[in-house]
Amino acid sequence: MGYATKEDIDELYGTDLLVRVADYDRDGTPDDAVIAKGLLGADEICNAYLSAQYSVPVTPTPGVVRTCAIDIAVYKMALGRGVRTDEMRVRYEDALAILDKISKGQIGLGLPPVTGTDENGNPITTDPNVKRSGRSFDAGRA
Numbered sequence: 044m045g046y047a048t049k050e051d052i053d054e055l056y057g058t059d060l061l062v063r064v065a066d067y068d069r070d071g072t073p074d075d076a077v078i079a080k081g082l083l084g085a086d087e088i089c090n091a092y093l094s095a096q097y098s099v100p101v102t103p104t105p106g107v108v109r110t111c112a113i114d115i116a117v118y119k120m121a122l123g124r125g126v127r128t129d130e131m132r133v134r135y136e137d138a139l140a141i142l143d144k145i146s147k148g149q150i151g152l153g154l155p156p157v158t159g160t161d162e163n164g165n166p167i168t169t170d171p172n173v174k175r176s177g178r179s180f181d182a183g184r185a
Contacts, residue, residue, distance in 0.1 A: 045086040046104050046112035049078045050138035055113055064120040077120055085115035092142035099150070105152040107145075 053061055058073075065073035065081070089112050090099040101108060118135035121127040144150045156168045 045082050046089050046107050047082055047085065051109060052113050052117060055133055063126055067124060081116035081120040084119045085112040088115050088161055089142060092146040095146035096148055101152065101160060105154050107141060107153055111141055114138040
């Protein structure tokens with residue numbers, strides 16, 4: 044499953060937007076194949092950024108990543124339809140900027156700690172916000 048769904052887009056922006064950006068056959072309903080392609084493209088972009096710090100796909104999906112995936116998918120669908128607005132472009136660029144900061148370790152994912160047990164039955168808590176590889180590489184300090 045991806046970072047966002049058709050229902051997530053509909054909940055955040057409404058059906059009218061989905062029709063505007065994903066009704067390629069102009070029958071008044073969003074085309075599922077177009078939405079799936081937009082969401083897949085968004086997942087690929089999110090994973091490209093997130094993989095710099097985390098194992099992907101990141102589960103559960105952090106809200107910030109879901110919102111980024113929605114804005115990227117909407118922008119990609121709108122480009123194919125020629126209905127991109129400046130607001131969509133700004134939201135797309137903002138999503139990429141957030142993902143860039145996550146990839147550099149400047150902001151976290153905002154996930155709650157996960158509790159469980161180890162192989163001996165002892166309680167453990169893991170923090171899904173901890174970076175996979177420690178600090179990100181900063182060429183300016185090398």
